[in-house]
Amino acid sequence: MWIYYDSKTGNVERFMEKLRVLRDWNLQKIGPDLQVNHPGHLVTFTTRIGEIPESTVQFLSTHAGNIMTVSSSGNRNWGQNFARAADLVSLKYQIPVSLKFELSGTKKDVNNFIEILEQIHDC
Numbered sequence: 001m002w003i004y005y006d007s008k009t010g011n012v013e014r015f016m017e018k019l020r021v022l023r024d025w026n027l028q029k030i031g032p033d034l035q036v037n038h039p040g041h042l043v044t045f046t047t048r049i050g051e052i053p054e055s056t057v058q059f060l061s062t063h064a065g066n067i068m069t070v071s072s073s074g075n076r077n078w079g080q081n082f083a084r085a086a087d088l089v090s091l092k093y094q095i096p097v098s099l100k101f102e103l104s105g106t107k108k109d110v111n112n113f114i115e116i117l118e119q120i121h122d123c
């Protein structure tokens, strides 16, 4: 399983640390030099009042074709803009949403994420 993730203040990074304990998946942080040679799943965060981070926009401009699902971290304090980046990416690129979660996610969020992805991959 290949996961491509974006994180600015560390919450998505911490979600990945929890995931790393449970599954031996390839967790790759998005950056200008990241090579994408495998289809995988994107996990990002929501910024600037319901927007997709610029770093994620850049990543998708090259690699959207390899992305099977999108998930977003957010904060419920933002009301209807909660984790909206996932909806925007989904609409723009026709990619299904896997999960929206708060901050670095609970153990339940991480387990849900695993279950959703393993169902998609039939494992």
Ligand SMILES: Cc1cc2nc3c(=O)[nH]c(=O)nc-3n(C[C@H](O)[C@H](O)[C@H](O)COP(=O)(O)O)c2cc1C
Binding pocket: 006, 007, 008, 009, 010, 011, 012, 013, 045, 046, 047, 048, 049, 050, 051, 073, 074, 075, 076, 078, 081, 082, 083, 084, 102, 103, 104
């Ligand atoms: C300037 C700013 C704007 C934000 N806007 C939203 C938002 O519109 N919707 C939302 O759900 N969360 C919003 N958040 C919360 C972040 O998405 C949340 O803290 C997320 O976990 C950050 O991920 P990261 O720590 O991996 O960068 C915002 C945070 C900041 C600092």
